[in-house]
Amino acid sequence: MENTEIKVRDEGSTDLQVANNGNSTMDKILDLIANGAEISTEKIEKMMDLADRHEAKQAHNAFNVAVAAFKAVVPQISKNRTVGYQAKGQHVGYKHVTLDLITNTINPYLSKHGLSTTWDIENLQDGSIKVTCELAHELGHSKKVSMAEKKDATGSKNSIQSGGSTITYLKRYTLECVTGITAVDDDDDGRPPVADTPKAKPPTQSQLDVIQAICEQLPPVESFTPNFETITAICMKNFRDYLVFEQVHNIAEHLSSNHKTEQIYMAVPSETEAIFEPEN
Numbered sequence: 001m002e003n004t005e006i007k008v009r010d011e012g013s014t015d016l017q018v019a020n021n022g023n024s025t026m027d028k029i030l031d032l033i034a035n036g037a038e039i040s041t042e043k044i045e046k047m048m049d050l051a052d053r054h055e056a057k058q059a060h061n062a063f064n065v066a067v068a069a070f071k072a073v074v075p076q077i078s079k080n081r082t083v084g085y086q087a088k089g090q091h092v093g094y095k096h097v098t099l100d101l102i103t104n105t106i107n108p109y110l111s112k113h114g115l116s117t118t119w120d121i122e123n124l125q126d127g128s129i130k131v132t133c134e135l136a137h138e139l140g141h142s143k144k145v146s147m148a149e150k151k152d153a154t155g156s157k158n159s160i161q162s163g164g165s166t167i168t169y170l171k172r173y174t175l176e177c178v179t180g181i182t183a184v185d186d187d188d189d190g191r192p193p194v195a196d197t198p199k200a201k202p203p204t205q206s207q208l209d210v211i212q213a214i215c216e217q218l219p220p221v222e223s224f225t226p227n228f229e230t231i232t233a234i235c236m237k238n239f240r241d242y243l244v245f246e247q248v249h250n251i252a253e254h255l256s257s258n259h260k261t262e263q264i265y266m267a268v269p270s271e272t273e274a275i276f277e278p279e280n
Contacts, residue, residue, distance in 0.1 A: 062137060062250055065242060065250040065251060067135075069254055069258070072237065074106055077101060079183045080101050081095065099175070106181065114139070115137055116135075117179070118134050119131055119132065119133050129151065129167060130146060130147070131146070132174065133174035134178070147173055152166045152169065203236055207240075210247075211231060211243065214255070219256055221261055234255065239251055
């Protein structure tokens with residue numbers, strides 16, 4: 001458990017605090033005991049519970065920011081396979097995206113933001129196959145989507161082929177669901193006509209206050225200052241739903257790690273430029 005510090009105020013007190021630190025909770029408890037502190041089992045349990053909840057909240061926040069950042073940069077995926085078959089004398093055809101194209105496209109972007117996916121496969125008593133896809137963040141928070149389906153009995157597949165076909169099908173759909181991506185047709189790339197595209201809502205005052213706090217959290221760069229307008233545009237595009245003060249540190253860290261200085265900073269004007277600005 002990282003970044004947690006436990007403080008015991010005085011002997012016999014149950015007033016506990018959780019703060020950030022580089023040592024684990026258990027290390028701090030052992031240090032306190034080694035230094036002569038008398039800590040009951042009940043207090044230790046409370047310390048561990050507080051630290052666990054604090055870590056879980058931090059992990060959840062980091063997961064949300066990472067997913068938002070992933071969705072902002074992952075490229076659109078076009079359906080790449082056409083399937084056709086005869087049904088009641090009629091030809092039925094449709095297009096879908098293959099699992100390998102999805103994974104090859106999104107995995108580099110998931111990894112860049114500390115995310116990864118895994119599948120769990122289970123054979124159910126009714127003969128169905130259940131596939132669960134888990135999207136996990138490096139700090140421990142995760143999200144799961146499960147789907148179940150009977151074995152694919154179409155065509156001349158044997159039992160193993162039927163099971164493999166169903167597993168691939170379920171892997172593909174659970175992966176799309178848990179990551180929030182959608183494959184599109186080649187004809188319009190999934191984009192609606194320009195006339196039907198809704199205009200983005202301007203930021204609210206509370207969102208602007210959060211963005212200002214994000215600017216203040218960015219690391220200082222000599223002779224440069226955060227470009228508030230540019231950072232506002234980036235935040236409203238990529239983090240609109242996460243502009244709350246609890247996310248300030250995570251978003252600021254993402255901006256400083258994933259954007260070049262010239263993208264989010266602007267040069268500080270000299271005193272002469274500040275005083276003698278040209279009149280409009």
